[in-house]
Amino acid sequence: MHMTKAMYEVTKPILRRIPLLRKVRSLFDERRNRAVERNILADQGRVRERIARQRSANEKTKIYFVFTQSQLWGLQAFYDLLWESEDFDPYVVVMPNTEDSSTPHRVSLAKNLAEFGRLGVRIISGATDDGTIASCTTIITDGSIVFVDQPHPGLPGDWSYEQLSKRSLICYVPYGFKVANAHDGHFNQLLHNIAWRVFCETDWHKAQFAKYGKRDAANIVVSGYPKFDEYRRSDKTAGLDPKVVGALEAGKKIVIWAPHWSVQDDYLGYSTFDRYYRDFQRLAASRPELMWIFRPHQRLRYHLEEIGFLPAIEIEKYYEWWCHQDNTACSTESNYINMFRASSAMITDSGSFLAEYLPSAKPVLVLRSKGSVGYNELGEAIIASYHHADTAEGIERFVSDVVLNGNDALIAQRNGLSRLIFNQEIESSSRILISELRSSLSSSEVRCSRWL
Structure with missing residues (x-):
């Protein structure tokens, strides 16, 4: 028929x-x-x-x-x-x-x-x-x-x-x-x-x-x-939150937390936001010597509301918390490459950011979800040059050992990979x-x- x-x-x-x-x-x-x-x-x-x-x-x-x-x-x-x-x-x-x-x-x-x-x-x-x-x-x-x-x-x-x-x-x-x-x-x-x-x-x-x-x-x-063209621009502070600029001028180290949207998602399943969202608040509050930038995936806010993870008013309060602490900022703008350049490290469970952050040469902590769809061959090569954790304690160790004390043994591996996806000379x-x-x-x- x-x-x-x-x-x-x-x-x-x-x-x-x-x-x-x-x-x-x-x-x-x-x-x-x-x-x-x-x-x-x-x-x-x-x-x-x-x-x-x-x-x-x-x-x-x-x-x-x-x-x-x-x-x-x-x-x-x-x-x-x-x-x-x-x-x-x-x-x-x-x-x-x-x-x-x-x-x-x-x-x-x-x-x-x-x-x-x-x-x-x-x-x-x-x-x-x-x-x-x-x-x-x-x-x-x-x-x-x-x-x-x-x-x-x-x-x-x-x-x-x-x-x-x-x-x-x-x-x-x-x-x-x-x-x-x-x-x-x-x-x-x-x-x-x-x-x-x-x-x-x-x-x-x-x-x-x-x-x-x-x-x-x-x-x-x-x-x-095309987004990599922003790495070529000479003005490295354009578009940055004034609090981030102030942290740079004060010599503070800056950590980006970039959670993916796919909480309780059966297909991609990258997000670990539901596991760690309170831990990151506690960590930011306990580390005032660091500047923290909350950079959520653009879908995260309304996805949390759609799946009923939190009431809309609680989601709003959570985002506002990151905007209003002395050592935190919330980033939602379209041009975030200067934020990458200004930062000292990134913690994420996202996809594209894993590649987009690579030319910065800074360390990344990957939070992998057991239910995720995983990465393609290039993605796996990239995350092999990053640090990994699957507990709140592992996140704290990364902050202490890598961000604050500079124990980063993977920088040469990252730099080699970076040239494969972004060559500033061409x-x-x-x-x-x-x-x-x-x-x-x-x-x-x-x-x-x-x-x-």
């Missing part, structure tokens, strides 16, 4: 729970995605022709960055280059945080608009004041380029990749450095297979797209990781991105897919 889309939607809750039928859903998704990809690849050729005509008439190519979470913005250096260029016209389309079910869209939209406003980028609001998301056709112009940062942004169907591709070339720059043991999720989603360009972190990541994706990595470009990621856009838009290319 042929399964229609309507039938599929009705049976979706059942399919999620029954392993045998889950395979049926997977086959249906595969068939549907093939049709979507064929349509999008056909549209790409037509959009490229429009852009070519515009550029031959000396018109600037409009570029739209579509973001639902301002904390994930990591393209400031690239945006700045586009803004200064004579052939590109960049905009940031700011959306509500569609992932946060505990916060009204109008509130998350206002927060995102405020953060992007602080960054000084040119903004287009993607929603009305009450949080209603606008139609794609009222914002995205024909013959443009759209950058997205995650495979599943949670936007309405009007903003689907199939609809966007009718007007724009879609580019994907991952918001995080991929170290999780999630090869299909990181290298074989619909977006990975239909994007005009996927800009990835390293040659290793490109090899994973070739291995797990559907297009033999034909649309993959190794650009490096061209910046942002310059590679803009060069690739120019060369690709001026070439007559055919990039085929095994699906076709």
Whole structure:
């Protein structure tokens, strides 16, 4: 019997729970995605022709960055280059945080608009004041380029990749450095297979797209990781909390605690926040000679509320505690690389931060959860250069032995790995991105897919 889309939607809750039928859903998704990809690849050729005509008439190519979470913005250096260029016209389309079910869209939209406003980028609001998301056709112009940062942004169907591709070339720059043991999720989603360009972190990541994706990595470009461009900036204190700047000037050591969001999560399961959240408060209070920065994953606050871990008012009080002690600060801003540079060490159970902190050359304490999905090959190599603990006492030993007394035997191993993912002597990621856009838009290319 042929399964229609309507039938599929009705049976979706059942399919999620029954392993045998889950395979049926997977086959249906595969068939549907093939049709979507064929349509999008056909549209790409037509959009490229429009852009070519515009550029031959000396018109600037409009570029739209579509973001639902301002904390994930990591393209400031690239945006700045586009803004200064004579052939590109960049905009940031700011959306509500569609992932946060505990916060009204109008509130998350206002927060995102405020953060992007602080960054000084040119903004287009993607929603009305009450949080209603606008139609794609009222914002995205024909013959443009759209950058997205995650495979599943949670936007309405009007903003689907199939609809966007009718007007724009879609580019994907991952918001995080991929170290999780999630090869299909990181290298074989619909977006990975239909994007005009996927800009990835390293040659290793490109090899994973070739291995797990559907297009033999034909649309993959190794650009490096754009957030690493912030390590190149000369001003190391820009954007830092005044309390952190004061701690630096006083010669205090600074410790970042960066907990992941995945408390009681059956898939990723990285987070140890539920085990240690009170221990870290006690540790910060007992070590006033240190400056502590609480840097939670952007999803943590509303995830705790959604799973009922704590009442909303208690979550708010917990976050406020970290903001208001004499030797603590709370960090939620999008540009945190200067925080890494200012710090003395980081304690985390997160994913991407494990790689993003590596160029700082500072020590890391990894808190591993027994229920976590684990790390990919590159991730395992990175965490092998870090310290580990699975008890509160182990955390205290790291603070005493490594942070305060400097007993860090892993620094040489970290420095060797760091050069594999970030080489400051080569061209910046942002310059590679803009060069690739120019060369690709001026070439007559055919990039085929095994699906076709």
